[in-house]
Amino acid sequence: MRKLYEQKEMLFAVLWIVAYCVIVGTIRGYFGMESIYMLLALALFTAAIIIFVKANHLEDKYGLAGWPKDMNKYLFFIPMWILATGNIWGGFSPSYHGVSLVIAALSMVLVGFVEEMIFRGFLFRAMLSKNKTTVAIIVSAVTFGIGHIVNLFIGQTGFETVIQIIFAISWGFILTMVCFQSGSIIPCIIAHSAIDVLSLLGADNEIFDWIYIVTTIIVAIVYSIYLGRLKSSDSNKEELTGTDS
Numbered sequence: 001m002r003k004l005y006e007q008k009e010m011l012f013a014v015l016w017i018v019a020y021c022v023i024v025g026t027i028r029g030y031f032g033m034e035s036i037y038m039l040l041a042l043a044l045f046t047a048a049i050i051i052f053v054k055a056n057h058l059e060d061k062y063g064l065a066g067w068p069k070d071m072n073k074y075l076f077f078i079p080m081w082i083l084a085t086g087n088i089w090g091g092f093s094p095s096y097h098g099v100s101l102v103i104a105a106l107s108m109v110l111v112g113f114v115e116e117m118i119f120r121g122f123l124f125r126a127m128l129s130k131n132k133t134t135v136a137i138i139v140s141a142v143t144f145g146i147g148h149i150v151n152l153f154i155g156q157t158g159f160e161t162v163i164q165i166i167f168a169i170s171w172g173f174i175l176t177m178v179c180f181q182s183g184s185i186i187p188c189i190i191a192h193s194a195i196d197v198l199s200l201l202g203a204d205n206e207i208f209d210w211i212y213i214v215t216t217i218i219v220a221i222v223y224s225i226y227l228g229r230l231k232s233s234d235s236n237k238e239e240l241t242g243t244d245s
Contacts, residue, residue: 009129013122020045020118023109034100034183035106042110049117051223062121063185076227077187080174083219085192085200086212090205101202105197112193119144119172120179120188133180140176145169170220171195176193177227 005012024041031037052058059065098102119140127136145168149161175188 009126013126016118016122034096034104042107045114046110052221068182068184080191084194085176087202090208091203092201093203095200104200108196109193109197113189116185116189116192120185121203137176141172142169144172170216173220177224181227181230
């Protein structure tokens, strides 16, 4: 794995994404999110990522070394974390109960970690080393959204999947921009996990669902423009203008 990473970092990232989508998507389709098989698969992905990052001392590169040192940067986490509660704006109605809810919630926490690491970590950082910053951000966000097409294989309708992809792309821009500007992936992992866990607890309310979707799209546009005007905490210290990083 180390050799592939050193020689073809982009391919390394893509293979992680493909493996995750195929394996986790298949298990979810057959057994459901509340399955112990789902939790075990996600635990294995999580362990593999942590072991690889720590063994190769890549915590700084992937934003796992800690929180931003500049306390002012905490301020732009606030809109992201408020928006992350959107799944419960319409009330509470758990999708599962008892042990099934616990397993599903733990799985969702791990989904947040794994997806952030492969999209905002492996893919985004690989793109930054080869492309312009703006291109890297767009590819990371759009790829994250398109990855949700696997939900077609678990019985979701085409219309629902398209809406979810648009929603996920919007979140992809928010998470990628926050990760880039703060230099830390940890706030994004927290937000992503919160979104997924709260999706298990929120009531099925079509009006509030659409309010959340539209709000997310609007916030993503405004938030990305705002964050794009800030200076990145990355070592290049360049403005987000599309110049090579």
